[in-house]
Amino acid sequence: MTAKVNCRLGVLVSGSGTNLQAIIDHIESGGIAATIACVISNKPDAYALTRAANHGIPVVIHENRNFSDRNEYDKATVEILRKHDVELVVLAGFMRILTDTMVNAFPNAIMNIHPALLPSFPGLHAQQQALDYGVRYSGCTVHFVDNGTDTGPIILQSVVPVEQDDTEESLSAKIQKEEHRVFPAAIKLFAEGKIQVNGRRVRISP
Numbered sequence: 001m002t003a004k005v006n007c008r009l010g011v012l013v014s015g016s017g018t019n020l021q022a023i024i025d026h027i028e029s030g031g032i033a034a035t036i037a038c039v040i041s042n043k044p045d046a047y048a049l050t051r052a053a054n055h056g057i058p059v060v061i062h063e064n065r066n067f068s069d070r071n072e073y074d075k076a077t078v079e080i081l082r083k084h085d086v087e088l089v090v091l092a093g094f095m096r097i098l099t100d101t102m103v104n105a106f107p108n109a110i111m112n113i114h115p116a117l118l119p120s121f122p123g124l125h126a127q128q129q130a131l132d133y134g135v136r137y138s139g140c141t142v143h144f145v146d147n148g149t150d151t152g153p154i155i156l157q158s159v160v161p162v163e164q165d166d167t168e169e170s171l172s173a174k175i176q177k178e179e180h181r182v183f184p185a186a187i188k189l190f191a192e193g194k195i196q197v198n199g200r201r202v203r204i205s206p
């Protein structure tokens with residue numbers, strides 16, 4: 001894979017957008033040669049939209065309740081992303097499962113951050129799942145999105161210890177600190193053309 005001159009990102013969000021903020025900050029400080037071409041939210045009141053607007057990034061409110069079918073919603077999302085010439089789709093707290101329509105439109109070019117060490121604890125409430133299971137370590141995973149739920153090839157992971165008195169909130173806060181480091185790092189690798197996918201295995205060039 002060759003380096004992108006200025007990789008165009010489409011960031012999908014549903015909530016607070018702290019990961020979006022970390023990506024914006026890394027781009028603005030010159031750490032990643034990328035441009036956020038658009039931020040798309042399925043929630044009109046997502047604070048992530050305010051963060052994007054504060055940095056002059058085009059935003060699109062794209063509510064799923066206006067679509068009867070998940071496939072139609074994703075078709076429309078692909079159109080928005082194409083219109084903005086997006087090369088890498090970044091799911092930064094986008095709380096919807098993608099259909100094949102989206103996944104097949106951007107093969108190995110959709111990245112997701114998940115708040116657990118996959119393949120453990122996929123799906124919702126990953127931090128609580130980890131606490132309930134009693135693991136001593138959890139963390140976060142950046143992976144490409146494939147046709148399953150949180151099953152795609154793993155790009156980067158970061159580990160955090162789980163303490164005896166951790167709650168869902170305290171564990172989430174520790175994990176988010178790592179998310180804000182590894183997500184921009186993975187995007188940087190992609191923008192520099194340093195990621196190769198071979199089946200399930202991701203090779204990162206030095």
Ligand code: GAR
Nearest residue numbers: 015016017018019092093113114115
């Ligand atoms: C992040 O912690 C991310 O790992 C999680 O949503 C949060 C979004 O926070 N994503 C998932 O659980 C996806 N299955 P943010 O809006 O502050 O970036």
